[in-house]
Amino acid sequence: MLPFLRDPAACLVPVILTALLLLAIGYLLGSTPSGYLAGQWLKGIDLRDCGSGSTGATNVLRNVGKGPALVVFLVDVAKGALAVLLAKTFGLSDWLQVLAGLAALAGHIWPVWLGWKGGKAVATGFGMFLGLAWPVGLACFGLFMAVISIFRIVSLSSVVAALGLPLLMLAAEQSSAYVVVSLVASLMVLWRHRSNIQRLIAGNEPRIGQQQKA
Secondary structure, three states, rough: HHHHHHOOHHHHHHHHHHHHHHHHHHHHHOOOOOOHHHHHHHHHOHHHHOOOOOOOOOHHHHHHHHHHHHHHHHHHHHHHHHHHHHHHHHHHHHHHHHHHHHHHHHHOOHHHHHHHOOOHHHHHHHHHHHHHOOHHHHHHHHHHHHHHHHHOOHHHHHHHHHHHHHHHHHOOOOOOOHHHHHHHHHHHHHHHHHHHHHHHHOOOOOOOOOOOOO
């Protein structure tokens, strides 16, 4: 009899090690400080001290420019998608794919390189859901674009998309793992946007093209 058949636990060791490695890679991907680097390289500024204090694409747009913001957005999307696609490539379960995506989100929000202060994970979350279930990811992005085209407020579009995400996942009849992570990701985005929500309620959240006060 083959050794791994005599000892089923031995079969789990490579799987566990692979899962832990991919979770670590997911976190490191997410923590790649693309927005911070754009601010440093192009304007010599620390985005954490500018505008909203976020290192995400929206704050890059307001303080660095449209071109850099687009690049940062695409990089942040790629971080979330790649973390999930790596887990899929190695044949990990839906739940482990989800954990890999969440690791990327955690890395973006709490990057080890920047003293645990990063972005709000909207673009990285979008990438994660493109990797998990691309039709849902695209539908959520369509919702985001519809709201931003009407109101021109990025935070409002992000909040509406976050609220719609679990509903879209349920409507698409995805696995329970994907539905759960959509809810968790939605709550994470809402938590990171709590100050924006307060400004939206007060009616003083800036629109695209307006500068946000520090």
